[in-house]
Amino acid sequence: MSISYKQQIRWRLFFALCFSFTFTIPVFAQTKDQLLNLIWQGIGDRQSWEEARYFMFSCQTTWHQTVPGEHAYIWDRKTGNCRFEGATTHQDKLVVLFNTRNKKGKVFINNNLIAPKDSAQRFLQPVLDAFANDSFWLFFPQLLKDSASLKINGAELIGSARYYVVELPTPQQTTRIRHSKLFIDTNTGRIFQWQALSDNNEILFNLLTSGFKDVGGGLTLISAFRDTKSGIQINYPIISALINVEADKFLKP
Numbered sequence: 001m002s003i004s005y006k007q008q009i010r011w012r013l014f015f016a017l018c019f020s021f022t023f024t025i026p027v028f029a030q031t032k033d034q035l036l037n038l039i040w041q042g043i044g045d046r047q048s049w050e051e052a053r054y055f056m057f058s059c060q061t062t063w064h065q066t067v068p069g070e071h072a073y074i075w076d077r078k079t080g081n082c083r084f085e086g087a088t089t090h091q092d093k094l095v096v097l098f099n100t101r102n103k104k105g106k107v108f109i110n111n112n113l114i115a116p117k118d119s120a121q122r123f124l125q126p127v128l129d130a131f132a133n134d135s136f137w138l139f140f141p142q143l144l145k146d147s148a149s150l151k152i153n154g155a156e157l158i159g160s161a162r163y164y165v166v167e168l169p170t171p172q173q174t175t176r177i178r179h180s181k182l183f184i185d186t187n188t189g190r191i192f193q194w195q196a197l198s199d200n201n202e203i204l205f206n207l208l209t210s211g212f213k214d215v216g217g218g219l220t221l222i223s224a225f226r227d228t229k230s231g232i233q234i235n236y237p238i239i240s241a242l243i244n245v246e247a248d249k250f251l252k253p
Contacts, residue, residue, distance in 0.1 A: 030152065030164065032147075032150060032152060035150075035152060035164060035166065035184070036144070036147055036150065038164075038184065038186075038189040039144070039184060039189050040144075040189070041188075041189040042184070042185070042188050042189025042190040042191070042220070043140070043141050043189070043219060043220060043221070044217075044218040044219040044220055045218060048217055048218035048219050049141045049219060051217070052077070052217050052219060052241045053076060053077050053078050054074070054075070054076055054077070054241070054242035054243070054244070054245045055073075055074070055075045055077070055139075055215075055239070055240070055241055055242065056072070056073070056074045056075075056238065056239075056240045056242055056245075057072065057073055057075075057134075057138060057236055057238055057239045057240070058070055058071065058072040058073070058236065058237050058238040058239075059071060059072075059073075059130075059134040059138075059234065059235070059236055060235045060236075060237060061134075061232065061233060061234040061235065062232055062233070063133055063232055063234060064126070064129065064130050064133060066126035066129070066130070067086060067126055067127060067130040068086075068087070068089060069086065069087055070086075070237065071084060071085065071086030071087075071130070072084070072085045072086070072238065073085075073131060073134070073135075074242075074245055074249050074250075075100070075131075075135070076245065076250065079099070080099045080100040080101035080102070081097075081098075081099055081100075081250040082097075082098055082099065082100050082131060082250070083095070083096075083097055083249050083250055084096040084097075084098070084127045084130075084131065086127075088109065088123075092109050092110050093108075093109065093110050093111070094107070094108070094109055094123065095107075095108040095111070095253040096108070096123060096124060096127045097250055097251065097253070098124065098127065098128065098131075100128075100131060100135075103128055105124050105127075105128075106119075107119035107123045107124055108253035109123075111253045129174045132172070132173050132174045133172075133174060133175075134234075134236075136170075136172050136177075137194075137207070137222070137225060137234055138221060138222065138236055138239070139221070140191065140221070140222065141219075143168065143170050143180075144168075146168060146169050147168070149168055149169050150166055150167070150168045151166065151167045151168070152164065152165070152166055153165040153166065153167060153181075155186065156183065158183065158192070158193075161185065161186075161192070162186050163183040163184055163185060163186060163192055163193070164183070164184040164186055165181060165182070165183055165184075166181070166182050166184060167179060167180065167181050167182075168180060168182070170196070172196075175196075175204065176198045176199070176204060177196040177197070177198070177204055177205070178197065178198055178199050179197050180194060180195060180196050180197060181194075181195040181197060182194055182195075183195075190209070190212065190220075190222075191209055191222065192208070192209060193206070193207070193208055193209070194206075194207040194209070194225070195207075203229070204229075205227050205229060205230075206227060206228045206229050207225040207226065207227050207228075207234075208225065208226050208228060209222050209224065209225060210224040210225065210226055211223040211224035211235075213236070213239050215239045215240055215241045216240055216241040216242075217241035219241055221236075221239055222236075223235070223236045223237075223239060224236070
């Protein structure tokens, strides 16, 4: 029995719809909890992050010119105490011991304490700003504390890979960043692209991830970014979750 042209069209439409539902519904049907679980899977897991207290990491970037070259931190998430090690523009040894919460600290150059009136503007504030920037991109898990405000915007195909698109508030104290759009790999839960947006949805930074690192303690963090707008790169050569840190690290140069 022959099939009319109209019947052929109907059958083609039927199979096309079947194909479409088969391959798109699983991608768009993710609930917020399911997507959060996938994101935590890409990081490690939520418990590992909550239990991690001490981190040692270094950063090398042209993002902030006030802190030149590669510099390193040891950070206690519980108390906010932090140790910065780097160099001045004259290549003198620079150590800043500060607290990320109360913004107070001491500055040492070549192991000599600098008077507070001289150190605050020249060294302490630039280091506080550098930490705010460096830790913002590295410690993405801390931005998930406001996960109730996370919004799922479907998925997008980039090249041959499909990514969930999510938005969440990410206010950043040293820039105009107020929220972010993240492109999450549907298989691994890792961030592929991070768009940092202003209040009026202007894309301030469009970062592509180019490296991940197992930092210990069951955690995997992003170790390299590249901003497609400015060409700026942010690299974290050293990232390590520590079990213990000597108290003197936050007290003495």
